[in-house]
Amino acid sequence: MLRPLRLLCLALCPVLVGCGRPAGELTVVVVPKGMTHEHWQSVRRGAERCAADLLAEEGVTVRVVFDGPLRERDAMEQIRIVDRRVATGAAGIVLAPQHNRTMEACVARTDGAGVPVVLIDSGLSDMSRVQKYVAxxxxxxxxxxxxxxLTVLREKGVTEPRVVLFRYAVGSQSTEEREKGFEDTVAAECPGVVWVSRDKYAGSTRDSAMREAGPLVHQFADRMDAVFAPNESSASGVIDVLRSQGLNKKVLVMAFDASKPLLSSINEGDAVGSVLQDPYRMGYLATWCCVRHALGDDVNAGRTDLNLGTGETVVTRENVAAEATLGLFDPAAQARRVIDRPRFPKRGAK
Incomplete structure (x- = not known):
């Protein structure tokens, strides 16, 4: 008698959206590249805020599970997390893939199991199994x-700058696109640029960035005017090295992303600015798209409208304390925000 009952329970699990959870509850699993950077914590807060708004405004109960690898270079652990969460009844996966090719088979399995995948932060080489790309x-x-x-360099009278492009990691699509945008623009708008270095990689942590930046800065100390570092850890690492060698404020640093130490560096003049993303909005909208898909909406207009942008902001000493800037990284300011949410037609609607 016990065996038929057990089989009946298993058969009912998909209806309940996972055994042991209330009927009608949707579980959205957010899988970041790693768990430590402030960027991912803002993504988490945005996802949880979306769940709270859906419950308050529409009576839709959403359980957000935030689960990722401890290290941003552990792609196999990220794959295991996604596979495990799909097997335990997720209604949708929000994924920031560590690598643009390594994660493709995992995403294909997830989509094949009927669980929608919304990508954030970084894309894949093959996006055909993705429901939405929020980035x-x-x-x-x-x-x-x-x-x-370039504007700051020109204001200092430097028209033929000696520049270091301090890359992040091979296969990280988001940072590779930042590096390409930077490189193309400098080449087009500053023909006299001298590329001091463009082949060094910071790695996934502040410590690894310091290890790579140390010999680089030592070698080119008197032959570099500026550095571009395409994420928070690479920027913080190179700033630490410049400080240790007495080159802060002499070598200009342009950063990407936010953390309290990095924003302090902007206030102190050790970085001339940073391009900030909107990870709070990213987490919010990705969760929103997962839930709308689960409720029958066509979130990508029949696969003709995959991308949903979240915006980019240049932050300098002049605007670092503005409310709009604080809302990009500060938890209290984020809680005060109102997020515009896209509306989608129902699947199959004409």
Whole structure:
């Protein structure tokens, strides 16, 4: 008698959206690249805020599970997390893939199991199994970084700058697009640029960035005017090295992303600015798209409108304390925000 009852329970699990959870509850699993950077914590807060708004405004109960690898270079752990969460009844996966190719098979399995995948932050080489891509326009972010850095250099009388492009990691599509936007824009708008280095990679942590930046800065200390670092950890690492060698404020640093130490560096003049993403909005809208898909909406207009941009902002000493800037990273300011949400037609609607 016990065996038929057990089989009946298993058969009813999909209806209940996972055994042990209330009927009608939707579980959205947010899988970041890693768990430590402030960027991912803002994504988490945005996802949880979306769930709270859906309950308050529409009576839709959403359970947000935030689960990712501890290290941003552990792609296999990220794959295991996604596979495990799909097997335990997720209604949708919000994923920031660590690598643009390594994660493709995992996403294909997830989609094949009937669980929609919404990508954030970074894309894949093959986007055909993705329901929505909610992300920064990273190429434009790199372009904005280049233009601001070139403006500051010109104000200092440097018209043929010696520049270091301090890359992040091979296969990280988001940072590769930032690097490409920066590189293309500098080449187009500053023909006299001298590229001191464009082949060094910071790696996934502040410590690894310091290890790579140390010999680089030592070698080119008197032959570099500026550095572009395409994420928070690479920027913080290179700033630490410049400080240790007494080159802060002498070598200009243009950063990407936010953290309290990095924003303090902008206030102190050790970085001339940073391009900030909107990870709070990213987490909010990605969760929104997962839930709307689960409720029958066509979130990508029949696969003709995959991308949903979240915006890019250049932050300098002049606007670092503005409310709009604080809303990009500060938890209290984020809680005061109102997020515009797209509306989608029902699938199959004419």
């Amino acid at each position: 920064t326009d990273n190429y434009n972010g790199g372009r904005l970084a280049a233009r601001h850095l």
